[in-house]
Amino acid sequence: xxxxxxxxxxxxxxxxxxxxxxxxxxxxxxxxxxxxxxxxxxxxxxxxxxxxxxxxxxxxxxxxxxxxxxxxxxxxxxxxxxxxxxxxxxxxxxxxxxxxxxxxxxxxxxxxxxxxxxxxxxxxxxxxxxxxxxxxxxxxxxxxxxxxxxxxxxxxxxxxxxxxxxxxxxxxxxxxxxxxxxxxxxxxxxxxxxxxxxxxxxxxxxxxxxxxxxxxxxxxxxxxxxxxxxxxxxxxxxxxxxxxxxxxxxxxxxxxxxxxxxxxxxxxxxxxxxxxxxxxxxxxxxxxxxxxxxxxxxxxxxxxxxxxxxxxxxxxxxxxxxxxxxxxxxxxxxxxxxxxxxxxxxxxxxxxxxxxxxxxxxxxxxxxxxxxxxxxxxxxxxxxxxxxxxxxxxxxxxxxxxxxxxxxxxxxxxxxxxxxxxxxxxxxxxxxxxxxxxxxxxxxxxxxxxxxxxxxxxxxxxxxxxxxxxxxxxxxxxxxxxxxxxxxxxxxxxxxxxxxxxxxxxxxxxxxxxxxxxxxxxxxxxxxxxxxxxxxxxxxxxxxxxxxxxxxxxxxxxxxxxxxxxxxxxxxxxxxxxxxxxxxxxxxxxxxxxxxxxxxxxxxxxxxx
Numbered sequence: 001x002x003x004x005x006x007x008x009x010x011x012x013x014x015x016x017x018x019x020x021x022x023x024x025x026x027x028x029x030x031x032x033x034x035x036x037x038x039x040x041x042x043x044x045x046x047x048x049x050x051x052x053x054x055x056x057x058x059x060x061x062x063x064x065x066x067x068x069x070x071x072x073x074x075x076x077x078x079x080x081x082x083x084x085x086x087x088x089x090x091x092x093x094x095x096x097x098x099x100x101x102x103x104x105x106x107x108x109x110x111x112x113x114x115x116x117x118x119x120x121x122x123x124x125x126x127x128x129x130x131x132x133x134x135x136x137x138x139x140x141x142x143x144x145x146x147x148x149x150x151x152x153x154x155x156x157x158x159x160x161x162x163x164x165x166x167x168x169x170x171x172x173x174x175x176x177x178x179x180x181x182x183x184x185x186x187x188x189x190x191x192x193x194x195x196x197x198x199x200x201x202x203x204x205x206x207x208x209x210x211x212x213x214x215x216x217x218x219x220x221x222x223x224x225x226x227x228x229x230x231x232x233x234x235x236x237x238x239x240x241x242x243x244x245x246x247x248x249x250x251x252x253x254x255x256x257x258x259x260x261x262x263x264x265x266x267x268x269x270x271x272x273x274x275x276x277x278x279x280x281x282x283x284x285x286x287x288x289x290x291x292x293x294x295x296x297x298x299x300x301x302x303x304x305x306x307x308x309x310x311x312x313x314x315x316x317x318x319x320x321x322x323x324x325x326x327x328x329x330x331x332x333x334x335x336x337x338x339x340x341x342x343x344x345x346x347x348x349x350x351x352x353x354x355x356x357x358x359x360x361x362x363x364x365x366x367x368x369x370x371x372x373x374x375x376x377x378x379x380x381x382x383x384x385x386x387x388x389x390x391x392x393x394x395x396x397x398x399x400x401x402x403x404x405x406x407x408x409x410x411x412x413x414x415x416x417x418x419x420x421x422x423x424x425x426x427x428x429x430x431x432x433x434x435x436x437x438x439x440x441x442x443x444x445x446x447x448x449x450x451x452x453x454x455x456x457x458x459x460x461x462x463x464x465x466x467x468x469x470x471x472x473x474x475x476x477x478x479x480x481x482x483x484x485x486x487x488x489x490x491x492x493x494x495x496x497x498x499x500x501x502x503x504x505x506x507x508x509x510x511x512x513x514x515x516x517x518x519x520x521x522x523x524x525x526x527x528x529x530x531x532x533x534x535x536x537x538x539x540x541x542x543x544x545x546x547x548x549x550x551x552x553x554x555x556x557x558x559x560x561x562x563x564x565x566x567x568x569x570x571x572x573x574x575x576x577x578x579x580x581x582x583x584x585x586x587x588x589x590x591x592x593x594x595x596x597x598x599x600x601x602x603x604x605x606x607x608x609x
Contacts, residue, residue: 046085053079053088060095064102073099090119090126097133106137113137125155132165135172140353144175145184152188152195162193166228169197174337174549178205196227200235204547207238216241250541251289252277252534253309255319255329260297265321265526269343272530273318275509275516280538288538299325303332310334315548316341316537316555318530323347323357330355337548339555341537341575343529354552356536356575358529358565363576364496365394365471366401371579372442372469372494373405375592380492382440382467383411386433390421390446398444398471414438421446424453430461440467448476455479456487472496476523480587488584492592496566496577500589509564525565532563536575 042050060075076099079092093116100109113133120127131154138147151169173181181202185195199222206215219238227235236242254273257266270292281287291312295301302325309317316339320326323345330340330352337354345357376382385406389395395418403413414436417429433441441463445451451474458468472495473479479488499506509528514520521527540555558570566577583592 049083050086050088053083053086056083057088057091057095060092064095064099069099069102090116093119094129094133097130101133101136101140106140109133110137125157128154128165132168135168139168139172144172145180147172148176148180148184148198149187152184152192152198154192154194156189156192163228166194166197166231169194170201170230171336173198173201174547175553176201177553178202181205190225196222196225196231196235199225200227200231200238203235203238212241249287249289251291251309251312251314252537253306253312253314253317254290254292255295255302255305255309255317255325256292257297257321258292258294262297262321265344266294266297268524268526269319269321269530271513271517272343272527272532273534275512275527276531276534276538278516279512280535288541295320295325297322299328302326302329305329306333306338306340310338314338315541315551318343318533318537321345326355326357335548337552339537339540339548339552341533343533344526353573354555356570356573358533358568358575360574361394361397363574365397367576368471368494368496368579369398369401369442369444370405371581372471372492373402373411374409375494375581376440376442376467376469376492377406377409377411379593380440380467384437384439385411385413386436386438386441387413387416388419388426388429388433388441388443389416390444390450391418392421392446395421395444395446398442402442421450423450426454426457427461430457430463434461434463438466440469442469444471445473448473448478451476451479452482455483455491459487467492469493475499475582475589478523480584480589485584485586489586491584493582493584493589494579495582496579498580498582498589501580503562503567505562505564528564532565532568535563536561536568536570 056075056079060072060079063069063072063075072095076092076096079088080096083089083092093112097109097112097116100106100112110133113130116130117127117134131150135147135150138144138150148169151165151172154165176184181198185198185202188195199218203215203218203222206212206218216239219235222231222235223239252273254270256269257263258270259266273292274290277288277290291309291314293305293309295305299320299322302320306317306329310333317329318341320329320342321344323342326340326342326345333340336352339354340356342357342359344359346359346361347357373385376385385402387399387402389399399416403416406413415433415438417432419426419429430441441458443454445454451470455468455474458464458466468491470491470493472493474491474493475495475497477499497506498504506528509531510521513527513531536555536558537551539558539561540551556570558568560578561568569576569578581592582589
């Protein structure tokens, strides 16, 4: 959680508001105000406990401000557990909720904020601090509409906290559509200080959708609500028609290692990115501007570079290439709506939204393994498997995914064994699996070279009647070219890249790349991955107003986009590919479903069948 999210003065103001009401009966959820019973004077012992609690709270708050979260958490817990009868109990709950947000524990933050809210009547303005925490939790969970409701349920008089609450409101409303804004504002008072944030956004959306007159009218109404300066400026620009005269030249940023140890891959990625931008600009009136920055393969530079690209107006960023750089870039960006897509990061480590990778091990490896297991059990009627897998993290992930999917369909993995991914002979793992008499052996590989060595050894070591199953490494062109059909025909594999399929843009990409750069790909995926990452971003660019939030929303809605490296979909915060289930047939890879149907028809046509 970014420090900017939680300004300490806002929370101190909230704590002060809690304590400002004399006789606040925290220990019994008491209320104050007109009609409330007059509190009894505190005894000497109670006053001493109040002073002790105040000291504990101030120490906890100082520790929080110094990012000493362990000490702050311990002291906040002490307040909650030992000083429940004091006026500082509520402040402790609120501090505990803030800490939970800092430590990315939204469920705990929600629980503590809910306990805080139960201390007040529904109309009590002191509920605002807890409602803002709840809104932050809901926003982190992607529930923008509910977060907006929580914000607009805060007190009408936010005082000095108005700017901070408005900042969160801007982040929330940027993820809402017109209908959602209309829905949430209809439920709350037109005089609420945050209402203008929603109304100005509504005016912007009307303008972006081509309803210029309605947009200007909405902006004029927002100006009458006395908005803060950012909304005032936006509303005046829309109301005057000034925004409509501006032509949008969207800026795409890229963070790549153009120097340092990975420079060769950075240059390859840049080639793929520029190819996608060139293709887009030849087809669209609003040409995209590409700004490339070199991180020199020093992933800690990603934070400064993402800030620089934000200042330059980038609406999305392709890169960095490393997982560590992607993590830092995601955390350091000021605008969480800024989409960041890495072509090659093995893992998307960040819990931040709108952060993606095309090379995520989870999606690239395990999805294919599950699809292959499902096909083998359902369509090939296999229920007894053996698995041999490379002794790598990816190999272990493939084993787990395949075994889970097979068991879910009632099949069993009789035995599994790891092998060295540099091995050239496979007698030991094959002999080990043979003793279980499996109907099929799933044999993912680390490289096409391993497949070339492995494929002939199934028959050499006597496993001729076993169905062989493989992963995407089996689909490499060199496997088709170098392995004799008698050793590989009938093998069924799962891969995201079916190079000869008209459903993908692989062949188009290869032709464009070779024509543009006058060289071959030489079996390297990096340019194609960077090309696809850029095309995903470009496909999300909306017509009209240049808003990162609209791009992020559009990006998350991408479904079944044909790419060079697969059919791409954005779902559940990740970029996924549709697995192809293919079968080897005389130096070709054909859809396994079609091969199975052809075999079935052939069997039915034979006499005696």
